Amino acid sequence: MVKLTTLHAAAALALAGSAVARHSSPRLHNRQSSGSIMESDYSNGATPPGARPGDAAGQTVVIDNDGGHDDNSQRNGCPTIFIGSAAVGGSFSTGWTDMPQVLGFDTMRDLTVGNNVVQPYIIETGKDASKIKRVVITQPGLPRDYWKYANLVRNSLLCASVNSTMGVNTDEILIAAPTWFSTNDASAGSAQSNDLVFNGGNWATGVNSAGPNGEAISSFEALDDLVNKFFDKSTYPNVQQVVIAGHSLGGSFTQHYAMLRKANSAQDGMMSYFIGNPGAYVWPTSDRPIPNPGGNCASTADEWGYGLQDLPPYGNGQGSASSIASRYYGRNIMYALGLSDNEAGDSHCEAQYQGTSHLTRGQNFQKELQSANNGNVPSSQQFNYVPNVAHEDYLIFSDPNSQHFLFAQGSSSGSSSSSSSAAPSSTGRGRTSTSSSGAQQTGSTSQSGSSSSPSSGSSSGALSLISPTSAVSAVLASSAALLALVL
Numbered sequence: 001m002v003k004l005t006t007l008h009a010a011a012a013l014a015l016a017g018s019a020v021a022r023h024s025s026p027r028l029h030n031r032q033s034s035g036s037i038m039e040s041d042y043s044n045g046a047t048p049p050g051a052r053p054g055d056a057a058g059q060t061v062v063i064d065n066d067g068g069h070d071d072n073s074q075r076n077g078c079p080t081i082f083i084g085s086a087a088v089g090g091s092f093s094t095g096w097t098d099m100p101q102v103l104g105f106d107t108m109r110d111l112t113v114g115n116n117v118v119q120p121y122i123i124e125t126g127k128d129a130s131k132i133k134r135v136v137i138t139q140p141g142l143p144r145d146y147w148k149y150a151n152l153v154r155n156s157l158l159c160a161s162v163n164s165t166m167g168v169n170t171d172e173i174l175i176a177a178p179t180w181f182s183t184n185d186a187s188a189g190s191a192q193s194n195d196l197v198f199n200g201g202n203w204a205t206g207v208n209s210a211g212p213n214g215e216a217i218s219s220f221e222a223l224d225d226l227v228n229k230f231f232d233k234s235t236y237p238n239v240q241q242v243v244i245a246g247h248s249l250g251g252s253f254t255q256h257y258a259m260l261r262k263a264n265s266a267q268d269g270m271m272s273y274f275i276g277n278p279g280a281y282v283w284p285t286s287d288r289p290i291p292n293p294g295g296n297c298a299s300t301a302d303e304w305g306y307g308l309q310d311l312p313p314y315g316n317g318q319g320s321a322s323s324i325a326s327r328y329y330g331r332n333i334m335y336a337l338g339l340s341d342n343e344a345g346d347s348h349c350e351a352q353y354q355g356t357s358h359l360t361r362g363q364n365f366q367k368e369l370q371s372a373n374n375g376n377v378p379s380s381q382q383f384n385y386v387p388n389v390a391h392e393d394y395l396i397f398s399d400p401n402s403q404h405f406l407f408a409q410g411s412s413s414g415s416s417s418s419s420s421s422a423a424p425s426s427t428g429r430g431r432t433s434t435s436s437s438g439a440q441q442t443g444s445t446s447q448s449g450s451s452s453s454p455s456s457g458s459s460s461g462a463l464s465l466i467s468p469t470s471a472v473s474a475v476l477a478s479s480a481a482l483l484a485l486v487l
């Protein structure tokens with residue numbers, strides 16, 4: 001059973017209050033005690049609402065002038081706080097030594113994915129399961145830093161929740177994140193003896209686990225089980241959407257899962273996939289934009305990981321490559337790509353057939369989708385080219401088009417309605433048609449990029465929620481919060 005506890009709230013707010021009272025006015029103290037999420041009510045380094053004893057270090061309010069470029073501060077235009085990422089012991093290469101207590105999240109060990117095998121995950125605490133309509137399941141990046149991505153998406157949700165045109169109600173949205181441990185995490189201490197563990201980065205492509213207890217289980221199978229939990233009406237009677245979301249290797253994970261996830265007619269119409277700046281793609285056809293990039297891997301360039309040959313065991317019985325590809329074309333997907341993301345990405349020989357950078361691989365992937373679908377990106381898919389953003393995870397997750405896809409799109413379709421859900425439904429329809437027409441612009445990819453505007457902050461003036469007070473910050477500068485940076 002999923003436990004959604006609320007009991008800590010009073011203690012948490014008391015803690016938040018006392019931590020800040022030392023150096024702030026009574027008025028500030030009162031506003032924080034009311035659970036404000038507005039940056040103007042905080043100073044840099046303050047304790048955020050929802051803090052509990054035992055929270056990992058680093059998770060304080062960050063106020064600086066980086067506008068999200070440091071992946072540890074709020075983007076320009078969002079008047080809400082940014083909560084810093086948890087500090088964690090150990091390292092990506094030697095293994096993490098502990099699972100940090102993420103502020104506002106509980107660690108869950110109730111997902112059994114095999115014989116005496118557990119897939120841990122974290123989930124936002126204090127939310128009423130019966131109100132949840134949408135679950136956003138975040139994926140970690142290469143460093144298996146699940147705590148960071150759950151937090152980034154939570155910070156983006158805080159931002160979206162005060163944007164009245166977005167129509168987002170945080171009570172109806174739940175963020176969750178599987179841990180995806182490696183065998184190094186088991187040696188270092190963060191993974192317990194019955195936790196699912198993978199060799200190296202095998203979690204990211206759905207290849208079977210390295211145990212424990214002699215079990216070989218795909219991360220995709222474990223994610224299916226997690227998704228099933230949220231579609232279980234006895235716990236979550238109102239869930240209408242489950243969104244899988246990742247950036248970089250997490251984006252690549254999400255694209256691979258979207259390609260290979262088994263058909264599930266009860267769920268597929270309620271699933272969506274957010275793919276941010278992946279290092280490489282699994283290509284749906286054997287065509288490649290760069291036929292002869294050099295290297296020595298022509299015979300493996302279309303194998304799983306990069307293509308639909310030689311699938312991992314999770315793909316058994318799923319039919320031909322072309323039927324898997326057609327199923328993929330029907331899935332609800334946003335590709336969110338930084339127009340300045342010129343990093344090389346996945347350096348393997350097989351990836352060089354797809355393009356020379358994150359951005360060009362994405363643009364080539366769009367062309368491939370178009371040529372495989374009569375000139376158009378499939379109508380359930382869209383490319384969100386985000387201007388002035390490089391390989392910057394937070395700026396991808398907090399772009400308004402991304403926020404709409406993550407937190408609002410599709411949350412409509414009617415009936416289960418409170419008055420707050422009626423609002424997202426109407427905005428939802430309008431925006432959906434806008435963005436799908438954006439995706440269908442066939443011409444040059446950079447033009448379709450300019451159609452997916454916002455994020456430059458100043459340009460969308462009329463709708464801007466920026467208050468003059470959001471400039472308030474800078475003053476107290478400094479560093480304590482920056483200790484939170486982990487990779």
Ligand SMILES: *[C@@H]1O[C@H](CO)[C@@H](O)[C@H](O)[C@H]1NC(C)=O
Pocket residue numbers: 077078163164165166400401404454455460463464465466
């Ligand atoms: C608020 O949401 C709208 C609609 O998604 C978007 O166009 C706008 O840029 C957002 N405003 C801010 C400040 O993020």
